[in-house]
Amino acid sequence: MxxxxxxxxxxxxxxxxxxxxxxxxxxxxTISQLNLTDTDRNKTNASVMLSVDSNLCYEGTYDIAKAIDELLTRKPKEIALDLSKVGIVDSSGLRSLLRARKACEEAGVQLRIESASKCMERALVMSGLAQAFQMTNRVQSTWLETxxxxxxxxxxxxxxxxxxxxxxxxxxxxxxxxxxxxxxxxxxxxxxxxxxxxxxxxxxxxxxxxxxxxxxxxxxxxxxxxxxxxxxxxxxxxxxxxxxxxxxxxxxxxxxxxxxxxxxxxxxxxxxxxxxxxxxxxxxxxxxxxxxxxxxxxxxxxx
Missing domain, CATH: 3.30.565.10 (Histidine kinase-like ATPase, C-terminal domain)
Incomplete structure (x- = not known):
């Protein structure tokens, strides 16, 4: 050993x-930092894209819900998440997404996932949240194989x-x-x-x-x-x-x-x-x- x-x-x-x-x-x-990019910073009352290009895990997920709260002050009609660069996700990251979705629902703003990495998709499927984020038809059935x-x-x-x-x-x-x-x-x-x-x-x-x-x-x-x-x-x-x-x-x-x-x-x-x-x-x-x-x-x- x-x-x-x-x-x-x-x-x-x-x-x-x-x-x-x-x-x-x-x-x-080893230190996971959460980097958020608002790709439509100059637009208001429109669809806003938020790109997350780091891991959504315990060490670095606490800011994503805060970023959504900040975007909600601009009163967009929709917020889209680009999670295609997320390499690692855990329950802390999913909790952050849940808090963000709840905040958007209370504000009457639609929150959707525009794209997601394979590991992000897998976590959403396993947790049952793929349906909540309307991704059921987009994820691959092979993720469910055992x-x-x-x-x-x-x-x-x-x-x-x-x-x-x-x-x-x-x-x-x-x-x-x-x-x-x-x-x-x-x-x-x-x-x-x-x-x-x-x-x-x-x-x-x-x-x-x-x-x-x-x-x-x-x-x-x-x-x-x-x-x-x-x-x-x-x-x-x-x-x-x-x-x-x-x-x-x-x-x-x-x-x-x-x-x-x-x-x-x-x-x-x-x-x-x-x-x-x-x-x-x-x-x-x-x-x-x-x-x-x-x-x-x-x-x-x-x-």
Whole structure:
């Protein structure tokens, strides 16, 4: 097993026995900034296009609803969103879109999505929000396909012999979400994951890491977040551990897109994106295990 330890505030990252990862590299690759472009700034009482050219994830989504609020002061008839450059989206990004849509409804302004990246489309389909944004006929049906192979994720030390394993340990900080999510995606790429599978892994692992920071780190900047990545020919699996109090994931209701409610969206997206999701407690905190099948060999079973 290869183990990385990330120091507080992501100033450095060290692989045991190898050079450190520089602060410049960490900051430039992991911090998601939200860039908004109003393409019709000089027009009033017309259709306004708002382009979002960064990720819609926990680390950088809070401004999109504010940008919509600012546009509403110009009293446009319609606001169109260009989300074609969004690479990563999670429940925080979807919540931002829900708040923006609610504000537009209250103002009597139509909010529509003009274009969206494949990962953005996938998140909208999985969350059930594609219909709310009138995108049902535009997204590809292939986003809904699932595999039927029977793989079992590793659940003890004896299972690890079948998998290539990497472990990352980080101090709880909002910036580690992007950093660790990128590490998980890199493992999936090494395993031969397709673009659709990578989108799913970005969503699910990002949700689990966000929960570990928001809800599983009572002492921010002190508690640890652990990511383990397992890779084999047929699948990838991920374990995310925190130091938080026990919770019951089944007590959280599924979101209802028809009511524009965002509660429970994170766990719901994890279950939609991955083939298997398990929760454990007292590890010493919470542990979520995620499995994604990459191939559909019916005879494959890893124990």
């Amino acid at each position: 290869t183990i990385w330890h990330f120091l507080p505030y992501l100033s450095t990252a060290s692989k045991l026995g190898e050079p450190v990862l520089s602060e410049a590299n960490v900051n430039s690759n 595999s039927s192979s029977s793989l079992v994720a590793p659940h003890s030390e004896s299972d690890s012999s079948c998998w290539a394993v990497r472990e990352y340990v980080a101090v709880s900080d909002p910036y580690v979400i992007s950093l660790l999510r990128d590490r998980a995606v890199a493992v999936a790429v090494e395993a031969g994951a397709t673009d659709a599978a990578i989108c799913d892994i970005q969503i699910a692992v990002g949700e689990a890491l966000t929960n570990a920071f928001k809800h599983g780190s009572p002492h921010k900047g002190i508690d640890k977040i652990i990511l383990r990545c397992f890779r084999c020919k047929e699948a990838v699996a991920f374990e995310i551990e925190d130091e938080g109090n026990e919770f019951d994931p089944d007590s959280i209701p599924e979101p209802d897109p028809s009511k524009m409610c965002d509660n429970g969206m994170g766990i719901y997206l994890m279950r939609q994106a991955m083939d298997k999701v398990e929760f454990q407690h007292n590890c010493p905190g919470n542990r979520v295990r995620l499995l994604k099948r990459l191939r559909s060999e019916q005879s494959s079973r890893l124990i």
